[in-house]
Amino acid sequence: MPASTLTKHRATVRSTVVLKAIMAITGLVMIGFLLAHMAGNLWVFAGREEFNDYAHHLRTLGEPMLPHKVLLWALRIGLLLSVVLHVYSAITLWKRAHVASARKGGTRYHTSKGQRGVQRSYASFTMRYGGIVITLFVIYHLLHFTGNQIHPGGASSSPYDRVVNGFEIWWVWLSYVIAMVAIGLHLRHGLWAAAASLGANTSPRRRRQLNTGAITIAVVITVGFLLPPTLILFGGIS
Numbered sequence: 001m002p003a004s005t006l007t008k009h010r011a012t013v014r015s016t017v018v019l020k021a022i023m024a025i026t027g028l029v030m031i032g033f034l035l036a037h038m039a040g041n042l043w044v045f046a047g048r049e050e051f052n053d054y055a056h057h058l059r060t061l062g063e064p065m066l067p068h069k070v071l072l073w074a075l076r077i078g079l080l081l082s083v084v085l086h087v088y089s090a091i092t093l094w095k096r097a098h099v100a101s102a103r104k105g106g107t108r109y110h111t112s113k114g115q116r117g118v119q120r121s122y123a124s125f126t127m128r129y130g131g132i133v134i135t136l137f138v139i140y141h142l143l144h145f146t147g148n149q150i151h152p153g154g155a156s157s158s159p160y161d162r163v164v165n166g167f168e169i170w171w172v173w174l175s176y177v178i179a180m181v182a183i184g185l186h187l188r189h190g191l192w193a194a195a196a197s198l199g200a201n202t203s204p205r206r207r208r209q210l211n212t213g214a215i216t217i218a219v220v221i222t223v224g225f226l227l228p229p230t231l232i233l234f235g236g237i238s
């Protein structure tokens with residue numbers, strides 16, 4: 001049916017479905033990045049030279065087939081586009097839900113457990129506030145490791161030294177623990193929601209499988225990211 005013949009209501013419903021699909025797909029792209037980044041960070045256990053080599057190879061990815069840093073920038077732009085689309089869809093969907101609930105928020109989830117008779121859902125809390133914590137973390141993280149403008153533990157041109165010197169400081173470690181827990185909770189619900197948005201929640205059995213899968217991936221990413229900082233702080237790597 002041509003778009004012009006859609007009623008306003010149907011056009012909104014259709015665009016809500018599109019926005020949910022965009023959130024799901026961009027979320028999955030970012031999870032792919034997180035899995036690769038988490039696995040790459042484990043090179044820190046191999047030693048200084050190996051980790052610095054790995055960081056260097058990230059910058060020379062695709063060479064000599066492609067000019068210097070071209071593939072790296074293509075990946076960066078893809079990731080940035082995913083972040084922008086994900087946040088835009090989240091804010092637009094949140095605004096629509098807010099208006100639809102007569103600006104009371106979340107009255108869809110009725111429960112006898114909540115004082116207001118409405119579920120202060122764990123998911124709405126971790127997605128919204130978790131999303132803000134993750135955004136602040138990414139800015140801090142890029143200034144710390146990529147831009148090198150913030151350098152707790154001392155500035156260095158060696159990525160290995162920046163990582164090890166940084167995580168020997170307890171508050172740097174703690175800030176990463178808070179961010180990684182926020183990411184884990186965000187992923188646990190986000191993965192489940194993405195699968196449901198893309199039509200995978202087709203039966204109670206499938207629902208249980210999706211839940212188990214979402215929890216497993218969230219735990220692997222959170223624990224995998226926290227292994228290097230924790231071992232560095234407690235003296236496993238020096």
Ligand code: HEM
Binds near residue numbers: 037076146159225228
């Ligand atoms: C303990 C957890 C983490 C550690 C130790 C870590 C470490 C690093 C390091 C060392 C770099 C710089 C690589 C280089 O340029 O030499 C980096 C870059 C980056 N990290 Fe992380 N990271 C962690 C978690 C995360 C998380 C959870 C995210 C996203 C939510 C993230 C997003 C990025 C991005 C976007 C870059 C820039 C990549 C580029 O150069 O374009 N990191 N990280």
